[in-house]
Amino acid sequence: MRRFNWTRQAQFALVAVCLMACARALAASPDDAQSGPPAKSSAPRISFFEERPINWRTLVPDVVRDQRPIWTFPTQLARGQHWEPTLGIAAVFGGLVALDPHDSPYFRTNSSSFSGFNHRLSGTDAAIGIGLVPAAFYAVGLVRKDSYATHTSLLAGESVVDAGILTWVLKNATGRLRPIDIPTGGNYSDTWFKTYHPLLRADTSFPSAHTIAAFSVATVFAHRYRDHRWVPWVAYGAATLVGFSRVTLQAHFPSDVFAGAAFGYLISRFVVMPGREPE
Secondary structure: OOOOOHHHHHHHHHHHHHHHHHHHHHHHOOOHHHHOOOOOOOOOOOOOOOOOOOOHHHHHHHHHHHHHHHHOHHHHHHOOOOHHHHHHHHHHHHHHHHHHHHHHHHHHHOHHHHHHHHHHOOHHHHHHHHHHHHHHHHHHHHHHOOHHHHHHHHHHHHHHHHHHHHHHHHHHHHOOOOHHHOOOOOOOOOOOOOOOOOOOOOOOOOOOHHHHHHHHHHHHHHHHOOOOOHHHHHHHHHHHHHHHHHHHOOOOOHHHHHHHHHHHHHHHHHHHOOOOOOO
16 A cells, blocks of 8 residues: 655645635736835835836846945945945844854754755755746736736746846855765864855755745835735745745754845845836
């Protein structure tokens, strides 16, 4: 008799929940022609853009254009801008780096406690989940002729590409060891600039690629559908689970995950979305 695969069934259930959440959000969202996008937030924005359209033809030019605010951000600091949030993020990141030698061995020692969670949220499953929600929104948006949904999916895709470029550069620049690469009883304090791989792989620890992608997608949906109070909770909750799985799997240090979450949020919120409303 064939053994019933509870793990696979749980994965299918997770996919089904994601799809139902997509359908519920789309069903609840107002029609573009009647009410338009949600009201703009009063939060300060880092924007280098004029309002521009959202479609497949402009995706590559949009990604190229996004690189300017990402890589010239230090020049804004030099002009005295954005110091408070930057120092706050840097302080938390520095604290987590200092704690990495203490918290990462705990997750290795107690890996059996997270075996079920890790098995259900492996790197492959997390990547599929990250791509599933935008793809589902885009497909259902096409069927319903809901341009707000399809635009949201394209913005999420643009943000993931931007995040991927930043991740690739930082991974190659920092060469940080992954926790799993450190032998038992090894030195968790000396992990930076230790390992390098061919450029197309960039298989190092800082930052967490899964986490930056998850928070890039989550931020787009949480902001664009913020009039539905449950959407930000679901979006950021799912992204947090992805980030936590990278720690329990010993693929990343908590500081790598925090950096990925911060970068993903900032890229989506302040680079991709300002000035980007439906045509």
